[in-house]
Amino acid sequence: MKLLIIGANGQLGQDCLQTLTPQHTVLCCDVQEVDITDAPQVAGLFATHQPEAVINCAAYTAVDACETDQQRCMEVNAHGPQLLAEQCDKYNSRIIQISTDYVYDGKTSGTATIPRRRRDYAPFNVWKKQTQRR
Ligand SMILES: NC(=O)c1ccc[n+]([C@@H]2O[C@H](COP(=O)([O-])OP(=O)(O)OC[C@H]3O[C@@H](n4cnc5c(N)ncnc54)[C@H](OP(=O)(O)O)[C@@H]3O)[C@@H](O)[C@H]2O)c1
Numbered sequence: 001m002k003l004l005i006i007g008a009n010g011q012l013g014q015d016c017l018q019t020l021t022p023q024h025t026v027l028c029c030d031v032q033e034v035d036i037t038d039a040p041q042v043a044g045l046f047a048t049h050q051p052e053a054v055i056n057c058a059a060y061t062a063v064d065a066c067e068t069d070q071q072r073c074m075e076v077n078a079h080g081p082q083l084l085a086e087q088c089d090k091y092n093s094r095i096i097q098i099s100t101d102y103v104y105d106g107k108t109s110g111t112a113t114i115p116r117r118r119r120d121y122a123p124f125n126v127w128k129k130q131t132q133r134r
Contacts, residue, residue: 004027004055005017006058029045036056037075037076037080046093051091056095060075
């Protein structure tokens with residue numbers, strides 16, 4: 001499968017790269033090549049590579065900084081993934097968005113699905129609220 005790892009220079013991106021490279025054709029990019037908050041850049045990335053699946057490992061992970069830089073947090077952790085999802089829809093690609101226990105409380109057994117009701121999660125900081133917004 002032709003995979004595209006976004007945020008490939010980060011911790012998670014590097015782990016995905018090492019794990020998936022033996023079995024798949026893996027393409028990588030990070031913010032130096034494509035900023036996921038930049039719609040034309042994201043569109044160009046998909047037009048060029050047309051991946052079958054995308055793993056989004058890009059994130060604004062400075063949780064404390066999100067409290068003071070809320071706009072950028074929203075752009076990177078919510079708007080960027082939305083742009084990726086829209087392009088995946090356009091090219092009929094799968095998208096994998098990875099989260100942490102900052103979003104899910106770990107109380108659900110098995111595979112967690114996207115929380116649809118407010119009572120299913122309890123945001124306690126800006127980072128978590130932004131990841132839940134879309
Ligand atoms: N580690 C944590 O504390 C933490 C906290 C919250 C969520 N997560 C989740 O874990 C995953 C990533 O974690 P990680 O530990 O691998 O984080 P990481 O090491 O900080 O990697 C994130 C990568 O995303 C890149 N990036 C940031 N903004 C971008 C943009 N606008 N466009 C494209 N790339 C961008 C970063 O580049 P630069 O380094 O150059 O900015 C970095 O290479 C995400 O799914 C995230 O939701 C992790």
